[in-house]
Amino acid sequence: MRIKFFSISNRYRYVFIDLDRTLWDFERNSLEALHELFSEYKLDSVVADATTFSRTYVKHNNYLWNSYCKGELTKEVLRYKRFDATLSELGVNNHQLAAKLGEEYLRILPLKTILIPNAKELLDYLAPKYGLMILSNGFHEVQVDKLKRCGLNHYFDRVVTSELSGYHKPDPRAFGYALSSANIRKNQGIMVGDDLEVDIVGARKFGMDQIFFNPERKPHGEKVTYEVETLKEITQIL
Incomplete structure (x- = not known):
């Protein structure tokens, strides 16, 4: 000690x-992680660009994070729902993909060191x-x-x-x-x-x-x- x-x-x-x-x-590290997900999962085939994907995610994450901090959502629901809502707004209805993105985001995010x-x-x-x-x-x-x-x-x-x-x-x-x-x-x-x-x-x-x-x-x-x-x-x- x-x-x-x-x-x-x-x-x-x-x-x-x-x-x-x-x-x-957080902003710079999260953005790097989101762009990696966009590239790794080839989301350019369904979403206009990484910037659109990231901005949409940030909007939904901010809203849902507030709900989580108020005790209205569990950690598990938040991890999934913020990506599901993002994909849904961008015209992608794929719950399995949303769940996978939620897992991978939390794997990649702590690797960032800015x-x-x-x-x-x-x-x-x-x-x-x-x-x-x-x-x-x-x-x-x-x-x-x-x-x-x-x-x-x-x-x-x-x-x-x-x-x-x-x-x-x-x-x-x-x-x-x-x-x-x-x-x-x-x-x-x-x-x-x-x-x-x-x-x-x-x-x-x-x-x-x-x-x-x-x-x-x-x-x-x-x-x-x-x-x-x-x-x-x-x-x-x-």
Whole structure:
């Protein structure tokens, strides 16, 4: 186990970090995986192009992912339905193909290793000073695999996902589970994430400080503890 040197002047003992879109570049990695599927399964014979396929998938995945996080869909249904809905909109009625694409997507996706700029540099800075824990709504085995493939797994004491805790962010019980795992009080942890509602407002309502990673400078009216445009800026806060 790594020894942490906690500063007396710094009340934080643990930094909880979201994975997708905060450290791991979900958009670019997912796009690569979708284009591979398009090519491997020769979907150009039934779909105009890979861009159309990818954009249609993203639309349906976003909608269905929200349903999954609300507990309205199981993991298994989500994996299949997001591709079935995509193919259906594009005029392809093939449930067997949709199921296969769902399986292959989750096989290929963790193999992608594009990170958000300065992700490793940030973790190098944080690791000697704080306990680090991933707090994610993603599928557990996929998130663990992503971290291993990217060489980030050694930075984290634990990976807490909604599958592990039984609760999706922004449910306060998701943050409570992570806090109990770290054996700290609310004021000793801080949440870093890119999703304003899920990561930041969720942590705030739970009573934990937050760092909103907002690279696109999206306007909002929420009260946040800190806000940054780049991961590098976090080193000036922690």
